Amino acid sequence: MHDFFRQHRLLLAPMAGVSDEALRTLCREQGADLTYTEMVSAKGLSYANEKTRHLLHLAPAEDQVAVQLFGHEPDTMAAQAAWIEDEMGDSLAYLDINMGCPARKITSKGDGSALMRDPELAVAIVGAVTAAVKHPVTVKFRRGWAEGDETCVEFARRMEEAGAAALAVHGRFAEQLYRGRAEWDAIARVKRAVGVPVVGNGDVRTGADAVALVQRTGVDAVMIARGAEGNPWLFAQAKAALAGDPEPDAPSAGERIDMARRHARLLFERQGRNIVRMRKHAMWYMAGLPGAAVARERINACVTLEDFDRVFDELLECIRDHEARG
Template sequence: MSFLGYDVILAPMAGVTDVALRALCREQGADICFTEMVSAKGLSFANEKTRHLLALAPGEDKVAVQLFGHEPEVMASQAAWIEQEMGESLAYLDINMGCPARKIVSKGDGSALMKTPDLAAAIVGAVKGAVQHPVTVKFRRGWGPDEETAPQFARQMEAAGADGVTVHGRFALQMYHGSADWDCIRRVKEAVQVPVCGNGDVRSGADAVAMRQRTGCDAMMIARGAEGNPWVFSQVKAALAGNPQPAPPTVAERIAMARRHAQLLQQREGRNIVRMRKHAMWYVAGLPGAANARGRLNHCSSLEDFDAVFDELLEEARLHGAYGQPDACAAMGKR
C-alpha cells in the first residue's frame, strides 16, 4: 500500500493546513502533508499572499502542493515555478479537480473541471510536460447525484499522464453532506493502473482499515478528520499496521496540543493569530465548558487570549473530574 511512497496523507485544506497543523500532524505520523491549496492565477500575478502559502515550517523537509485553476498554460507555468522555487522540498504536485466551493467552481476551477474532461486532460498534460516531479489529480465521484463519472474520468487523467489519482467519494453538489461512497473509490481502483488514494470520512483507525478493505486503495488522504485532531494519524498508522491503537488523548493532552498549535502560529505569524480561532474550536469541541468558551474564542487574537480560555477549560475539566480522562469525542471518531 503506497501512493508515490506515502501511505497516510494530510489533505490540502484552504485556511486549515497551515505550517502549525502540518508540523503537529507529521509528529503524529502523517507521511506527507499538503500546503493549503494554491491558485495558479494568484501565483502568476506574483501575489505574495499566495506565495506565502508555500512557505515551509522550520524543520519541514517535504510537502506536497495542490494547484487549482482552469488554464493549461497558466497551470503549467506556475507548476514549473513551484518546482524551481521549492527544489528538493517538493514531494509532488496535485491538480485540484475536486473542490466544490462556489467561489472556485464559478470560475471553472476545482470540481467544475469534471464537467469538461477534455480540458481537465489538457491541464494534466500541460503540467506533466512542464515539471519533473510526479503529477497527481484529486477529484470527486462526479458532479451531481446519479452522475458517477469518476472511473471514466480517472482513465482520462491516467491517459493524459497523471502519476496517481485521489478520489473523494462524494458528488460535487453534495459538498460535505451525507456519507462518502467508498465503493466509488474501489471502482476507480479497478479502472486504472496508477495508484489510487482514497478520501472521505476517515476519522479513526477503524475507518482507515475499513476503507482499505473495501476499496483496495493504495493510500488514504485525511482532511476534516484531522481538524483539531492530529492524533488521528497515529491511530490510523497503528491500525493499518495491525498494532494496538494509542489511547485517545485526555482533556489535558488536547488542551496542551491546542496551546502548541497556537505557539507555533505565533512563532510564524507574530502576535495576531486570529486564524487560530477555528483550530481552537475544533480542539475543544465536546469538552466540558466548550459551549460557553466558543464566544470568548471568537474574540481571541493573541496567544495570551487563547491561553486564558484554555486555562478556564482546564479548570472546568478539573471541576468535572475529567482532567485526565480520555476525550470521548476523539475515542468515538466524532470530530
C-alpha cells in the same frame, strides 16, 4: 509512484484555511507520512501575490510537502508549476491539481470540480503541467459533478492517459458538497480501472475507518481531512491500526488543551497576526470538553496568543473542577 505510496500511506488532505504549516507540523509529528498545502491559485502565483506565495512555505520540521494548484488555464498552470518546482526543489514531493473543490466561488470560474464537467480541458491541463515539470503530477477529484451521475471511473482513465502519476478520489459528488456519506465503492471502481496509485478519501474518522477504507477499496494510501481537525492524533491511531497494532488511547482533556496551546504557538510563529485563524482550531480541540460551551464565546473574541492562553488556562481549571467533583 507505487513505491512512494508504499512508504507514504497516510496523507493529510489539502484544506484551504486549515492545512497550514501549524496543522501540518502537528499531523506529521503524529504520523502523517505526507501533507498537502492548502490549494494555491495558479493565477495568484502568476501575479506574484505574496499571500499566495506564503502558502508554499514549509514548516521547519517538514522535509517535503505536496503542493496543490488550482486554476483552469493550461498555460498558466504549467508556467506556475514550473516556477514552484524551481523554487522548492527537493522539498516538493509532487504537484497535485485540484479538480474536486465544489465551492461556488471556485467552480463559477471553471476551477476545482468544474473541470470534471469539462474533461477535455482537464486533459489539456494535466498534459501541459506534466510537460512543464519533472516532478510527478497528480489529480484530486470527486465521484462526479451531478448527484447520481458517477463519472469518476471514466475521468480517472482520462487523467491517467493524460499523464497523471497518481489519483486521489473523494467519494462524493460535487453537488453534494459535504452532505451524505462518501461512497467508498466508487473509489474501489476507480482503483480497479487504472494502473497508477489511487489515494482514497472521505469520512475517515478513526483508525478502524482507515483500515476499512483500504480493505474495501484496495487503495494505495488514505487521505484524511476533517477527521484531523482538532485531532492530529488520528494519524497515530490510523498508523497503528494499519500496522495491525493496538491503537493508542484517545488523548485526555489536558493533552487536548496542550495540543491546542502548541497549535496556537506554531500559528503565531508562522502566521503572526493571522492567529485569529486559531479560533476555529480551538473550537475543534475543545469540542465535548466540560466548559467548552462557555469557552466558545471567549474564543471568538481572542485576537492574540495571550488571549488564547488565558482561555486555555480557564478551561483547564474548569476541567480540574469537574474532575474533582467526580
